[in-house]
Amino acid sequence: MDPFGLFCTGALLACGLYWFVCLLGPAEQKGKRAVDLSGGSISAEKVQDNYKQYWSFFRQPKEIETAEKVPDFVDTFYNLVTDIYEWGWGQSFHFSPSIRGKSHRDATRLHEEMAVDLIEVKPGDRVLDVGCGVGGPMRAIAAHSRANVVGITINEYQVNRARLHNKKAGLDSLCEVVCGNFLEMPFKDNTFDGAYSIEATCHAPKLEEVYAEVFRVLKPGSLYVSYEWVTTDKYRGDNPEHVEVIQGIERGDALPGLRNYKDIAEVAKKVGFQVVKEKDLAKPPALPWWTRLKMGRIAYWRNHILVTVLAAIGIAPKGTVDVHEMLFKTADYLTRGGDSGIFSPMHMILLRKPQVPPTQS
Numbered sequence: 001m002d003p004f005g006l007f008c009t010g011a012l013l014a015c016g017l018y019w020f021v022c023l024l025g026p027a028e029q030k031g032k033r034a035v036d037l038s039g040g041s042i043s044a045e046k047v048q049d050n051y052k053q054y055w056s057f058f059r060q061p062k063e064i065e066t067a068e069k070v071p072d073f074v075d076t077f078y079n080l081v082t083d084i085y086e087w088g089w090g091q092s093f094h095f096s097p098s099i100r101g102k103s104h105r106d107a108t109r110l111h112e113e114m115a116v117d118l119i120e121v122k123p124g125d126r127v128l129d130v131g132c133g134v135g136g137p138m139r140a141i142a143a144h145s146r147a148n149v150v151g152i153t154i155n156e157y158q159v160n161r162a163r164l165h166n167k168k169a170g171l172d173s174l175c176e177v178v179c180g181n182f183l184e185m186p187f188k189d190n191t192f193d194g195a196y197s198i199e200a201t202c203h204a205p206k207l208e209e210v211y212a213e214v215f216r217v218l219k220p221g222s223l224y225v226s227y228e229w230v231t232t233d234k235y236r237g238d239n240p241e242h243v244e245v246i247q248g249i250e251r252g253d254a255l256p257g258l259r260n261y262k263d264i265a266e267v268a269k270k271v272g273f274q275v276v277k278e279k280d281l282a283k284p285p286a287l288p289w290w291t292r293l294k295m296g297r298i299a300y301w302r303n304h305i306l307v308t309v310l311a312a313i314g315i316a317p318k319g320t321v322d323v324h325e326m327l328f329k330t331a332d333y334l335t336r337g338g339d340s341g342i343f344s345p346m347h348m349i350l351l352r353k354p355q356v357p358p359t360q361s
């Protein structure tokens with residue numbers, strides 16, 4: 001082979017290797033490769049129909065206001081997005097403020113460890129993860145605190161993914177995953193030493209229902225911290241651009257309706273909690289949480305091409321392209337929400353269940 005031919009072959013091989021390692025994704029780190037994208041518990045041929053069904057919920061807003069319908073709606077959503085999230089984001093399905101000089105991975109872990117530090121649990125304590133996803137936070141928190149973490153998620157596919165990851169990480173003795181609805185949890189009263197929820201309770205149609213359940217299962221005197229998705233004091237309901245951004249976020253993230261930051265403490269007090277601390281972790285001096293979304297734009301285009309090719313040749317389910325497109329648009333709404341300051345995904349509230357129940361007046 002002449003030197004030019006040799007050079008071309010070498011370049012082709014290098015491109016192929018780059019494609020395989022970088023574009024298909026390092027599976028060990030993220031847990032998913034593009035070639036393994038699925039519709040969660042939904043069979044491949046039904047993904048497209050389920051995507052349409054997901055959108056039909058928004059044509060009947062009353063349906064997603066009733067607690068009975070929401071688990072179905074949220075479950076469908078997570079069947080559709082879980083693999084894409086894992087592949088394109090990682091095993092922690094939430095945001096965190098950027099930290100100068102630290103990777104996204106480290107910033108994510110620190111945001112998770114902060115939650116468990118706030119609830120002051122000790123090794124061996126029993127802690128509840130309300131809406132645990134595939135367990136990224138659960139593993140970081142168990143490793144950091146040596147507490148026993150019990151996670152609950154409505155989505156069975158996530159339960160299986162989380163159990164698999166727990167085993168692989170050697171943390172299955174500390175981490176347990178339960179499939180269930182956090183509006184009616186299958187746990188006894190007064191049985192947890194602490195609880196946390198990271199960007200999950202926003203899926204509840206009525207916040208009081210999930211907070212009341214957490215209150216019920218916590219031991220008196222113990223702490224609960226939640227990172228809530230909210231509209232901020234900058235949001236104006238009479239500004240059409242604000243409304244468009246917030247509706248875009250709701251539709252692309254399976255939310256029955258975003259709450260204003262002012263409502264969170266009110267609801268917590270109503271169900272009996274004492275408010276220990278409340279702070280929007282997105283506010284300066286914290287660096288923007290949405291930088292990671294912005295920086296990913298080129299990767300989203302690359303992913304879009306990859307998903308389209310994989311669906312065309314029958315490796316990925318057909319509806320995956322629609323779901324990916326929906327997420328693409330959602331990333332834009334979230335970025336606009338962050339840039340304008342009208343939205344925060346990390347309004348932190350730290351609550352205590354009192355030792356003595358409040359007297360009824």
Ligand SMILES: C=C(CC[C@@H](C)[C@H]1CC[C@H]2C3=CC[C@H]4[C@H](C)[C@@H](O)CC[C@]4(C)[C@H]3CC[C@]12C)C(C)C
Nearest residue numbers: 084085088089093094199253300303327328330331
């Ligand atoms: C808390 C929730 C989820 C928050 C985030 C984890 C996800 C919100 C939007 C998601 C994404 C948007 C764009 C995708 C991109 C087009 C794709 O190529 C790769 C995956 C994305 C980056 C994806 C990853 C997860 C999000 C950032 C909600 C649901 C309450």
Ligand SMILES: C[S@@+](CC[C@H](N)C(=O)[O-])C[C@H]1O[C@@H](n2cnc3c(N)ncnc32)[C@H](O)[C@@H]1O
Nearest residue numbers: 092093094131132133153154181182198200203
């Ligand atoms: C955005 S994910 C966050 C997951 C996890 N906290 C993390 O940060 O990786 C929201 C989680 O809440 C769960 N969830 C939403 N509604 C639920 C419900 N009614 N009951 C139980 N889990 C629910 C979803 O299944 C999903 O696991």
